[in-house]
Amino acid sequence: MAESESGIVDLEIIVQGAQEGKKQELRLWLRMLSTTKLISQEIRRRLRNEFGATLPQFDLMAQLHREHDGLRLGELSKRTMVTNGNVTGLVERLETDGLVLRVTPDGDRRVTVAKLTKKGDEIFAAMAAAHEGWLRELMADVEPTIIAGLWKDIGEVKSSVNNHLSGVAFD
Amino acid sequence: MAESESGIVDLEIIVQGAQEGKKQELRLWLRMLSTTKLISQEIRRRLRNEFGATLPQFDLMAQLHREHDGLRLGELSKRTMVTNGNVTGLVERLETDGLVLRVTPDGDRRVTVAKLTKKGDEIFAAMAAAHEGWLRELMADVEPTIIAGLWKDIGEVKSSVNNHLSGVAFD
């Protein structure tokens, strides 16, 4: 079919490749960004209304939840992708609320280790269960196949980005 | 092949569907979030180093760039997904730098319209070009087919989320 029209289709592909194809990455990025913002805002609102917690606090507690012995603040910083200075304030507020405990180990007094308190652990468990349900609910209209595919393909994007970061080592 | 093993494969699918499948949405969300954070941080770093601008400022200017007559602050708030109060400060700072102009139209004195200045327009054009290149660079390892597929599928996620927001009208 294409050959009988002597290359018109090919021409279109080329034109499209030069015009629209160029900005595909930009388009994808804008959509990723707006979708992530949308979900974040909804989760934030629900966390606030139902638990009086913020999203960064939830994130931080999630990391501590899976490490029963606690984490050093620097490690928390890496895992939550939050700057050091930021972790300080976050942990400080959580400690005030009695959800997190700060300990300086004997071996190295530079270090501060944060742990969930019993209360923190219980509250987090409730938040985590709700959180998981919210996501299922928000994505309810998307086929499981698509969700699995997205997880895989976004993984490729993440790898590519990690390989092209400017002037920073990657893990 | 599966049939000659009398349903073992099916069983695995069922088991996996009950165990792992349950948290697929959560897994996808965590990956979306971390990937978006990663890209945001890189873009922010480059915007800062090469243009002395911030990401929210860039976002806001991008909206103004495509509306030559300017936008009301409330409209800017919707498009950038930033709260009203935040837009006020953002525009204020950009005005101080001479990139944006604030005007109150004669018809309705409740309204403030923000426009790019000539300087703002020129600077934005340079930033936008660089920005587009950065994204191509960061996603360079991802096949165009996958990028197009992601754009489409993330669109489905966005629609689903919009259909399940709690207590808010959607556009």
Added chain:
DNA sequence: GCTAAACCTTTGACATTTGAAATATTGCTC
């Protein structure tokens, strides 16, 4: 015309965010 509802922006209190400088501690080297 007066009043009340609706609309748009700003303000204020507080939390989060980054980047850079400051602080404290440890480990290494000579």
Added chain:
DNA sequence: GAGCAATATTTCAAATGTCAAAGGTTTAGC
């Protein structure tokens, strides 16, 4: 063991972010 680089956290200034309340303006209803 004195000095110095490396490590880990805190502090600081400036920007961004939310939410709720307050401020003007406009529009409708009467």
